[in-house]
Amino acid sequence: MNAPETEKWVENLKSLRREELRPGMILGQDIYNLGNQLIAARGAVLTDNIITKLQYYSVLCVYVEEDVPAEAAVIPEVHSWVVDTKEFHEFQKQYDSDVEAFRNDLNDIVEKNVKGDIDHMYEGVQKLASAGNSLNVLEMMRNLRKYDDCTYTHAVNVALICNILARWLGFTEQEVELASMCGLLHDIGKLKMPSEIIKKPGPLTDEEYAIIKNHTIEGYRILSAKGIDQHICNSALMHHERCDGTGYPYGLNGNRIDHYAKLVAIADIYDAMTARRVYRGPLSPFEVIQIFEDEGLYRYDTQYIITFLQRVADSYMNAQVRLNDGREGTIIYINRQEIGRPTIQCGSMIVDLRREKGLKIAQML
Numbered sequence: 001m002n003a004p005e006t007e008k009w010v011e012n013l014k015s016l017r018r019e020e021l022r023p024g025m026i027l028g029q030d031i032y033n034l035g036n037q038l039i040a041a042r043g044a045v046l047t048d049n050i051i052t053k054l055q056y057y058s059v060l061c062v063y064v065e066e067d068v069p070a071e072a073a074v075i076p077e078v079h080s081w082v083v084d085t086k087e088f089h090e091f092q093k094q095y096d097s098d099v100e101a102f103r104n105d106l107n108d109i110v111e112k113n114v115k116g117d118i119d120h121m122y123e124g125v126q127k128l129a130s131a132g133n134s135l136n137v138l139e140m141m142r143n144l145r146k147y148d149d150c151t152y153t154h155a156v157n158v159a160l161i162c163n164i165l166a167r168w169l170g171f172t173e174q175e176v177e178l179a180s181m182c183g184l185l186h187d188i189g190k191l192k193m194p195s196e197i198i199k200k201p202g203p204l205t206d207e208e209y210a211i212i213k214n215h216t217i218e219g220y221r222i223l224s225a226k227g228i229d230q231h232i233c234n235s236a237l238m239h240h241e242r243c244d245g246t247g248y249p250y251g252l253n254g255n256r257i258d259h260y261a262k263l264v265a266i267a268d269i270y271d272a273m274t275a276r277r278v279y280r281g282p283l284s285p286f287e288v289i290q291i292f293e294d295e296g297l298y299r300y301d302t303q304y305i306i307t308f309l310q311r312v313a314d315s316y317m318n319a320q321v322r323l324n325d326g327r328e329g330t331i332i333y334i335n336r337q338e339i340g341r342p343t344i345q346c347g348s349m350i351v352d353l354r355r356e357k358g359l360k361i362a363q364m365l
């Protein structure tokens with residue numbers, strides 16, 4: 001490319017936040033992760049999968065070509081069967097009242113000089129975790145999400161996922177409570193971030209990114225000043241650290257990261273990746289699992305991440321799904337080697353997604 005062409009090309013680029021991206025847009029830059037591996041190349045047509053990968057690697061904004069279609073693909077949304085159950089309605093009621101209560105509790109901790117009643121806050125999470133105990137709590141959670149998820153709903157979601165994961169890992173009742181509270185308070189530092197930056201439309205400057213990343217240190221300061229349990233403080237500080245040293249704020253290696261923070265890291269990224277987007281409903285859990293598997297599990301605690309992905313997949317055993325070629329079927333087998341690619345019975349056909357790489361679960365029914 002000669003010089004004038006380069007200029008023209010740069011002129012046509014537009015920087016967009018991840019939330020503004022749509023499938024169909026053309027990527028205007030190479031995207032690397034912190035380990036310097038290429039995630040997506042310049043010129044690639046954005047897909048839902050690439051956008052979710054950007055989420056996985058915490059990429060906040062990217063350049064796209066300016067002349068992209070304004071109305072990009074809108075993927076029709078299908079409501080899961082859980083939405084019509086009595087349990088789901090109870091869960092939704094409890095969830096709404098919890099988010100309201102947590103909004104007040106978290107603001108009190110940040111603005112007034114109160115320690116916060118940890119046991120009281122935990123009661124809400126516990127009620128929620130047992131609200132639909134006969135149904136799949138993760139599936140209910142996936143279906144009540146709105147795409148304008150805020151810090152408070154994210155806090156409740158992460159607390160709930162931590163609660164579930166801690167139980168799967170065989171934690172004691174006391175440890176389950178601690179893990180839930182680590183999840184609930186992990187992003188408390190965000191409430192101290194200037195709202196002009198949090199709500200700023202369009203791209204952030206490097207300085208603004210640095211301020212956002214500082215929510216970890218700020219959260220640690222707020223909590224430790226109140227004498228709150230050290231694991232809770234550490235989870236606020238270290239939930240963006242990754243076991244391979246590619247996280248922030250300090251780039252710690254796995255052996256230096258608090259094990260509660262490692263648990264929160266998984267719950268945090270799972271919640272962010274399954275989020276509803278403006279152009280589609282919530283992502284299928286198997287697509288999320290596939291991204292974890294494709295991108296490598298080494299960034300997370302091995303035992304925690306394998307238990308998490310396996311148990312999430314197991315909870316969808318016998319679930320009805322639609323594949324990306326339109327066929328519908330039932331999940332009949334979870335392949336331990338590739339958890340994100342189970343075996344589906346479609347009528348009289350058995351479809352093993354490990355063998356048919358072009359196929360994937362597009363929707364849960």
Ligand SMILES: [Fe+2]
Pocket residue numbers: 186187215239240
């Ligand atoms: Fe965070």
Ligand SMILES: [Fe+2]
Pocket residue numbers: 154158186187268
């Ligand atoms: Fe978070």
